[in-house]
Amino acid sequence: MYRVTAEYAKNNFDEVINRANTEASGIVIVRENPSFILISQEELNAWMETSELLEDPNLLSDISSARAEYIWFSKKAKKDIEQLTAQQKIEMLH
DSSP: OEEEEHHHHHHTHHHHHHHHHHOTTOEEEEOSSOEEEEOOHHHHHHHHHHHHHHTOTTHHHHHHHHHHHHHHHHHHHHHHHHTSOHHHHHHHHO
16 A cells, blocks of 8 residues: 655645555555545445445345355356267357
């Protein structure tokens, strides 16, 4: 994470803003004891959306169920493909 002093940020504001736009983790601006994080609006929106999603009590169980379903279908599809003849596999590609 890119760190600058408050004085540097003030004197190089355009550079710091441009850097905040390209640094996913933002810019740390240190002013004596407290530190501040400068992030782009896009990054803030992503953090807020993630925060809202994590508030859903069913989210983790839904993700776990979806993963299990994906794995089951992937294994089934692999078995189905293995049972095809070489000619059937070629025909599937066309």
